[in-house]
Amino acid sequence: MNREPGILLNRMEYIKYLPILEFCLEDTISQKSKLCDAARMTSSDIVNRAALLHRAIDNVKEKLLAKTKGVLDFELKNLEKHEQELKTWISWLSDQTDISNQNVSDVKMIQKNNQEIKGRKDWLRNLQRLSEIQHLSLSFKTGELNDVCIGSLFGSVQNFSITPQSPIRKGRRDTFPTISLQRTFEFKCKGVAGNVHAIAPISGNEAWICCGWGSREIELYHTNGDLLVSVTMDKPVDHIVSTRNGNVLISSYNGNTIWRLDEHLNVTKFAQLSFIPRGMVVHPETNHVYVCGVERTGSLTDLKAQTRRHLIAIFSTDGDFISDITISPHDPHRLGLIGDEGICFSDYGKNNKRQLVVMDNDGNGLNIYSGRQELENPFYPLGTQVDQYGNIIVADWNNDCVHLLDTGGQFSQYLVDKDNGLERPCALGLDGDGQLWVGDATGHVYVFSYCSW
Structure with a gap:
């Protein structure tokens, strides 16, 4: 036939x-x-x-x-x-x-x-x-006995699911998708209010979050605001990302190690580094881990005598070093991958100048985005994400908004602004359902539906 x-x-x-x-x-x-x-x-x-x-x-x-x-x-x-x-x-x-x-x-x-x-x-x-x-008298005063106190004393069974994004992704289209953001969830992190500086979604309704600069806690939250799991690290947490095999990687600005948290909540060493790590991103197909940071050499006491090398390094799924590129004088904070075509990162730059930098895979600069003229305050990019179409999403701390840029780093539109209740947004996350997670400096997390064709 x-x-x-x-x-x-x-x-x-x-x-x-x-x-x-x-x-x-x-x-x-x-x-x-x-x-x-x-x-x-x-x-x-x-x-x-x-x-x-x-x-x-x-x-x-x-x-x-x-x-x-x-x-x-x-x-x-x-x-x-x-x-x-x-x-x-x-x-x-x-x-x-x-x-x-x-x-x-x-x-x-x-x-x-x-x-x-x-x-x-x-x-x-x-x-x-x-x-x-x-x-005189003797008596026995009984302690409180109920399901709550017995449960807290004995313990509980905890379970949660991790659904990493599929490696099969829709091809990017030449036409720009229709962006239609709508807030679907909002909750406040437990405890003392602080800036949400890391979000790693593991499904459409759960994400690992670190709230409060200097905090050693990473916590798994449901979109309804329930705190599901909490893990305490030995070092203050800087950034967290989830991998395809369900692990969570944690970087700290206080040390030269990236830690791995598995599905059983066991913490092990993922990679020993020659530099201090900051932001991380996982390649959606190879599962390679990209890490930005700063390598310091020279005197430990005399800062002026130190030599600093700013870099982006690539590691395998097992934590083995593959390669790196030097991107000095740029000082990266958070980064994203624009398909196989390039890298973008929020840059502290010289003289505290903040900008969003787009480079190719060899470290050659392609574009620098420094915000819009109509902004009331200087552009201050922090959290950075790249959607499946290669568009760049960046949180602007100083202007209470989130910018959307195209694959080349050119401004497209504001996704979220202060009218949505944001106060100094600093962390972003994209889940497998296409939802955008935004964390701000007051401990609030907002979840938005992102785009549709």
Whole structure:
């Protein structure tokens, strides 16, 4: 049977996706095994926790019983001593006819049990003491017992899903997409308000977030504002990104290491660097990790004697160094990949001049965007993202807005402005559903539907 040439060509066109689907099949089978292992580990942890709590409860029980016996023995001894003193006085007083005429010095028994009682005033003072009986009691006050307190004491089962973006992406079109931003979610990060300086979406409704400059916490939030998971790092967090295999990579401005957080919330070293890392981005097809930062050489105490090299380095999925390019005097903060054609990054530049730089893969400058003349304040780019069409999205801290640039770094339009409630936006994220996440300096996170054709 003859097949139409058009159908055959279409099938041949899709054959290129076969390796990706085979990889996804292997990954799915691997995920089944990992999930079963995680369930076994979780069940074991629950049983071990129960045994630990039983031992802890038994230990508390023994301490409380020992305390009860100690109080009982001590107070019984005091009461028995008091009882003997009362019996002695009662016996002696019963034999007297006129207490007021007695000479205390002749009463040997009273002297023996009540040291040197002299005169009627001493009698009355001791009689008063003996007549004051301390009424003691022992009881057990139970602790609060409900599902909430038991759950917080015992622990809980936590689960969350990570859905990295598909490596199969729609081809960019020559025509510009219709941008139609609509705010779909808004929430405020828990705790003290601070700038949201890193957002790494892992699905259409969940994202890892770091709120508060200098914070060591990365937290997984749902779009309804629920805090799902929190992980504390050893170093202050600068930037976070998610990878295709479900890991989260964390950089810190205080050190030369990128850390990896896996689906079991285990933190391991991803890569040891020769420079201080800042922003990161993951290539959507190769899964290579691009990291920008600054390499310092020379005196550690004399800053003027130091030599600084600003660079962008590439690492494999396993954290092995591949290559780097020097981009000095540019000082990158956050970066994005414009397909296979180039790189863009928010640049601190010389004399604190802020700008958005577009380069090719060899580090040759293609364009510099310094904001618009109508802006009230100097352009201050921070968070940077590139959508699947190669358009650049950049947060402008000083002007409470988000700019949209084309693939060459030319201004297209403002995506979000202060009318949307933004106050000094600093972090951006794009999820697999095409939603734009924006974090600002007040700890608020806004989620927008992004574009449609």
